[in-house]
Amino acid sequence: MATSEGVELKRTALNAAHRAAGARLVEFGGWEMPVEYSGIMQEHLAVRTRAGLFDVSHMGELEVQGPEALALLQWVTSNDVSRLKDFQAQYSALMYPPGSAVDDCIVHRMAADHYFLCVNAANTDKDFAWIVQQNTFEAEVRNVSSAYTQLALQGPQAAEILARVTDAGLSALRYYWFCRAKCCGVEGLLARTGYTGEDGFEFYFAPAESERVWNELLEAGKPKGLIPAGLGARNTLRLEAAYPLYGHELDEETSLLEANLGWICKLDNGEFIGRGPLVEQRQQGTRKKLVGFEMTARGIARDGYSVLVDGKAVGRVTSGSYAPYLKKSIGLAYVPPEHAEVGREIQIEIRGKAVPARLVLLPFYKRSK
Amino acid sequence: MYPQEFLYTKEHEWIRVDESIGTIGITEYAQKELGDVVFVELPKVGDHVTAGESFGTVESVKAVSEIYSPVNGEVTAANPKVQANPEMLNADPHGEAWLIRVRLSDRREIESLMSADEYEAYIRQEKAH
Numbered sequence: 001m002a003t004s005e006g007v008e009l010k011r012t013a014l015n016a017a018h019r020a021a022g023a024r025l026v027e028f029g030g031w032e033m034p035v036e037y038s039g040i041m042q043e044h045l046a047v048r049t050r051a052g053l054f055d056v057s058h059m060g061e062l063e064v065q066g067p068e069a070l071a072l073l074q075w076v077t078s079n080d081v082s083r084l085k086d087f088q089a090q091y092s093a094l095m096y097p098p099g100s101a102v103d104d105c106i107v108h109r110m111a112a113d114h115y116f117l118c119v120n121a122a123n124t125d126k127d128f129a130w131i132v133q134q135n136t137f138e139a140e141v142r143n144v145s146s147a148y149t150q151l152a153l154q155g156p157q158a159a160e161i162l163a164r165v166t167d168a169g170l171s172a173l174r175y176y177w178f179c180r181a182k183c184c185g186v187e188g189l190l191a192r193t194g195y196t197g198e199d200g201f202e203f204y205f206a207p208a209e210s211e212r213v214w215n216e217l218l219e220a221g222k223p224k225g226l227i228p229a230g231l232g233a234r235n236t237l238r239l240e241a242a243y244p245l246y247g248h249e250l251d252e253e254t255s256l257l258e259a260n261l262g263w264i265c266k267l268d269n270g271e272f273i274g275r276g277p278l279v280e281q282r283q284q285g286t287r288k289k290l291v292g293f294e295m296t297a298r299g300i301a302r303d304g305y306s307v308l309v310d311g312k313a314v315g316r317v318t319s320g321s322y323a324p325y326l327k328k329s330i331g332l333a334y335v336p337p338e339h340a341e342v343g344r345e346i347q348i349e350i351r352g353k354a355v356p357a358r359l360v361l362l363p364f365y366k367r368s369k
Numbered sequence: 370m371y372p373q374e375f376l377y378t379k380e381h382e383w384i385r386v387d388e389s390i391g392t393i394g395i396t397e398y399a400q401k402e403l404g405d406v407v408f409v410e411l412p413k414v415g416d417h418v419t420a421g422e423s424f425g426t427v428e429s430v431k432a433v434s435e436i437y438s439p440v441n442g443e444v445t446a447a448n449p450k451v452q453a454n455p456e457m458l459n460a461d462p463h464g465e466a467w468l469i470r471v472r473l474s475d476r477r478e479i480e481s482l483m484s485a486d487e488y489e490a491y492i493r494q495e496k497a498h
Contacts, residue, residue, distance in 0.1 A: 036431075322430050
């Protein structure tokens with residue numbers, strides 16, 4: 001399989017296993033990835049009610065090390081890295097000068113002078129080049145993406161399933177913390193993180209024994225209803241949870257405040273790339289705001305569709321889909337702040353027709369603790 | 370798998386013609402390609418459909434797909450069950466989940482469509498791509 005440009009797609013260590021499992025494989029971010037196995041609907045519901053296992057090895061991993069590692073990360077990322085303790089993780093963004101994101105990422109602190117970043121597949125090379133360019137601090141920066149398989153085990157049964165195959169103390173492992181652990185006999189980093197809106201774990205380990213770990217996890221989870229899940233379900237799950245996806249809600253022209261990510265901006269705690277414009281926007285307001293909507297008539301909003309207010313186009317849908325768990329059609333869109341209040345009636349232009357929708361509170365879905 | 374009494378298009382629709390009435394649906398191959406169907410939009414009775422042009426939309430969780438008419442004609446029925454229960458298209462695309470019935474303008478139009486054997490050969494090629 002090749003892209004339209006004829007460039008060979010990258011394959012994860014589990015490519016053969018996905019084919020054998022009957023997955024439909026598609027191009028995503030330069031990788032050939034499973035989009036679905038048994039069907040997006042079934043996989044989505046499995047993650048909401050039981051558990052799903054995702055191969056997310058396309059995600060990139062970068063390491064930043066040395067006495068100046070913290071200073072470099074404080075400069076290139078929006079969140080306050082100094083607040084992290086060893087083996088704690090933080091959602092953050094790599095920043096461009098206008099206050100927009102190079103990428104969103106998770107920063108893991110291994111030690112005071114050693115950090116591990118998980119970044120988006122399609123952005124890995126760009127992120128690495130940007131950090132290196134900004135590295136006047138002489139920290140050591142390495143792209144270690146090919147050294148890791150990354151699996152995500154997600155769902156209300158994830159902890160119980162994982163407990164059967166790991167030596168890690170899972171009840172002590174809190175949300176956005178991680179540890180060194182053995183899963184299925186293989187050493188790696190085990191983080192209580194995810195992109196589905198459910199409890200769950202992400203396990204990073206050397207690719208050599210990927211198939212064995214994948215198969216043993218599926219086997220261990222079978223009695224609990226665990227099934228493999230693809231990027232299709234990952235997308236609908238993250239949309240219900242209203243997590244942004246780079247290239248949709250985030251891009252180089254959208255500021256973090258516009259994307260509702262003010263909570264990951266350390267605006268009052270030191271300088272970082274893009275801080276100035278963000279501080280200005282905090283005072284003066286932004287020109288657009290990310291909102292959630294649900295369709296109130298039949299129709300599904302899709303990425304790129306226009307948002308109409310009184311028949312006039314005021315914004316654009318960034319992600320839209322049928323939501324398998326909520327059983328309605330939902331979406332995220334950018335609109336001017338004056339049209340952004342919850343409850344407002346809008347329309348989505350679907351194939352030339354204005355279809356009614358209503359702005360709703362985000363997230364669309366939040367799990368009960 | 371593909372009924373002998375149907376005729377098929379390259380866009381993966383089927384038509385079964387009884388006298389001057391044609392029943393139109395999408396094929397098993399099409400429903401598999403689409404994945405879980407969650408939305409079906411069909412024309413109204415009395416609307417005209419044009420050969421080779423879109424008459425409706427089928428959406429799965431991940432994609433929007435136009436449905437093209439194999440023939441020219443006037444819509445005499447649109448399946449209300451499949452609009453209310455789009456998932457029927459995944460379960461029974463060649464049967465219960467037919468989409469529309471049309472009164473054919475010219476019965477000779479169907480001569481250019483593929484037989485079941487020709488269609489099966491065609492999708493084998495598609496899959497090899």
